[in-house]
Amino acid sequence: MSRLVVVSNRVAPVDEGKSSTGGLAVAVLAALKRMGGIWFGWSGEVTTTPAAQPRMFDVGRLSYATVDLTPQDFEEYYNGFANSTLWPLFHYRLDLTSFTRRQYAGYLRVNNLFAAKLAPLLQADDRVWIHDYHLIPMAEALRRVGFGGKIGFFLHTPFPAHEVLLALPSHDDLVRALCAYDVVGFQTSRDLNSFRDYVTREKVGEMQEDGLTRAFGKVFMAAAFPISVDTVNIVRMAEAAAKAQQTMRMAASLGGRKLILGVDRLDYSKGLVQRFHAFERLLENYPENRGRATMMQLAPPSRTEVPEYVDIRRSLEEAAGSVNGKFADIDWVPIRYLNRSVNRRTLSGFFRIARIGLVTPLRDGMNLVAKEFVAAQDPDDPGVLVLSRFAGAAEELSAALIINPYDTDEMAEAMQRGLDMPMDERLSRWREMFSILQENDIDAWRQHYLTALDAAPYRC
């Protein structure tokens, strides 16, 4: 069977026990660990003298190949075009989007560099699966250095609406680069429709009757493959974690109060400030919750060298401080706000004892926390998921309490409803969501995608 070669900006921590707070890393590691393959990406090291060859090492059935970046690459490609242009733009934050030609050139340079370093490791029949917005031009770069095998792409973020994408000066080049893949995977039908809308409105291609896309003289498959979680494994972990010391400690500290839990990378797309304000509104409008519900927000910092991430951290500290200053009592702090990650087992235990999982991003490709929360619940006493309509997960998890994260009152009402929800309603909502996660787990996601890639190349 042909080998699977996964490429992403970063490879995941090799030690599986370690916490990993990026959705891509969590999902790709779960998808790869069962079938094995090669994982190529940035080592996380920045050095003025990167090694000429990738560093290779094996862990179980997985082979890693990593490369270092120079300070200039790190600045222009990673902090620059990837995280100061594409990330905010793809999350509809035009107000935070900046663009410079220098950074864009750095982005293309690193994509070429990745292709040049990967090419010698490839065999003709390898299937190359490239991930996320950092590496959109990499298929073109691999073709230029002579790789003729199958190349697929999966976008973990949203694909923005046509009019939003037009704000990017290089939007046409970027879409042409996407069309160089054999399979372009999106999280949801909403993202797929945005892509199709761009292709047809900009007149760069058309949808064929067989569902394939024809653009730039090429036929390829563009489709939605909603990413998921390792459902069976999370169930097992959460069952074990229910009796673990950390979970007991947490439960004891709550003193019988209901837990409202948020778990997110510290990112402006996650709607954390709005979430804190909604919890404040809950305490204002439904005062019976004062002293009876505790909100815990775990938010490990990410992309700390991008200024907007420094700003969001400050705003959150202020918001948490203000709510706590207003409502805290001698034996109760309303918001426990922790800038740290916890290991995955402990996290599953926290999910299990929470009455409400609060997942309220302003935009999110999928949001794995929503799915992890559902998978970790006690089937006899499940908690309630409050979920933003702008998370990709809302397409499948429609049995959650779906909210608009810009509507503070609606979020507060949903929390109140979740805190009061009778058992039979909790059960029926949870069962509906859990059965979806049993069917579409991380293995199903990988299989669906690779089946599409195996059918390539597509022809008219």
Ligand code: ADQ
């Ligand atoms: P992210 O934006 O990183 O992922 P998400 O999908 O929620 O967002 O994944 C975060 C992962 O990190 C989850 O597995 C979560 O459990 C873990 N995590 C977060 N905070 C943690 C903490 N404090 N301690 C331990 N673990 C923590 C990107 C896209 C998403 C998309 C994923 C996968 O932005 O929309 O769902 O990729 O495609």
